[in-house]
Amino acid sequence: MADVATRAPASQPAGATTDPEPNETLYIQNLNENVKLSVLKQSLEALFSTYGKVLSVVAHTNLRMRGQAFVSFKSRDVAAKAMREVNGFPLYGKAMRITFARSKSDSVVRYLAGADGESALEAHKRARLAEKPLKRRRNILREREMQRKRKAAEAGVPVESVEPKSGSLARVQANQLPDEYLPPNKILFLQQIPSTTTRDDLQKLFGAYPNLLEVRTIPGRSDIAFVEYNDIPSGVQAREATNGYAMPNGERLKVSYARA
Structure with missing residues (x-):
């Protein structure tokens, strides 16, 4: 069953509190x-x-x-x-x-709700469903789209179908490409990093190549990281030199270009 929460407000009237109350x-x-x-x-x-x-x-x-x-x-x-x-x-x-x-x-x-969790959840869902029509009517973007369609109908102009933009299609296609076929990028994505490897170790390894900007590790994920250079040629040089690099434990480092 899908878990649902409500987004933070995009905007509120002047003088209103913009930050939601702390919750879980x-x-x-x-x-x-x-x-x-x-x-x-x-x-x-x-x-x-x-x-x-x-x-x-x-x-x-x-x-x-x-x-x-x-x-x-x-x-x-x-x-x-x-x-x-x-x-x-x-x-x-x-x-x-x-x-x-x-x-x-x-x-x-x-x-x-503890032991009453299921009944509390049902009540929560009922309240959310009751509020949904009101939220939908208040949705500014939806109202603008409705106005656009009404004006088009009054003018006798057929409402055009929404086609994916070429940029969006390109991003989808890029996301489907295997890592080894991704276009060059100044940001490198590291995988298969041994758990004993520190950020300083990565800094030393990738700092051997020019124009290193930063090494970014992810808390809770010691096996992946990002390395960014100041320009694409530097990223290409570093990737070619380090992909398949033999780590101290014998594991091979996998280095690919980050997805754009």
Whole structure:
């Protein structure tokens, strides 16, 4: 059964409080839309589980929710600590923006209710369904689209079908490519890193090649990291030199270009 929480408000009237009240669910924006959803959710769970038990990670593929996710904890204190420390962390090349969600997720409602979890969840869902039509009517983007269609109908102009933009199609195709066929990038994605390897070890290895900008590791995931150079030629040189590099334990480092 899908877990649901409400997003933080995009905007509010002047003078109104813009920050949602602290709760157990975090709302995450600016996620890399080109990363496979299952991989993204796995990475989020690994990252946030270093702060406490993660009850759920929810992300969707529909256009309205792309690049967004919800992560729920058992405690709002844990959620607050995770938000303070992870907000702005670059996951797959994009800095996450994190706020509290406007409402509790289904998993939090069920957990906090204990033995009455299922009945509390049903009541929570009924209340959400009752509020949904009101939210839909308040949706500004939906209203603008409705106005556009009404004007087109009044003018006798057929409403055009929405075709994927060429850029969007290119991103989908790039996401389906095997790692070895990805186009050159100044950001490298490292895999198969031995658990004993430190950030300093990676810094030393990739610092041997010119124009290194930074090495980014992911908390809770010692087997993957990102390395960024100042320009694409430097990234190409480093990737060619280090892909398949024999680590001290004999394992081969896998280095590919990050997905654009």
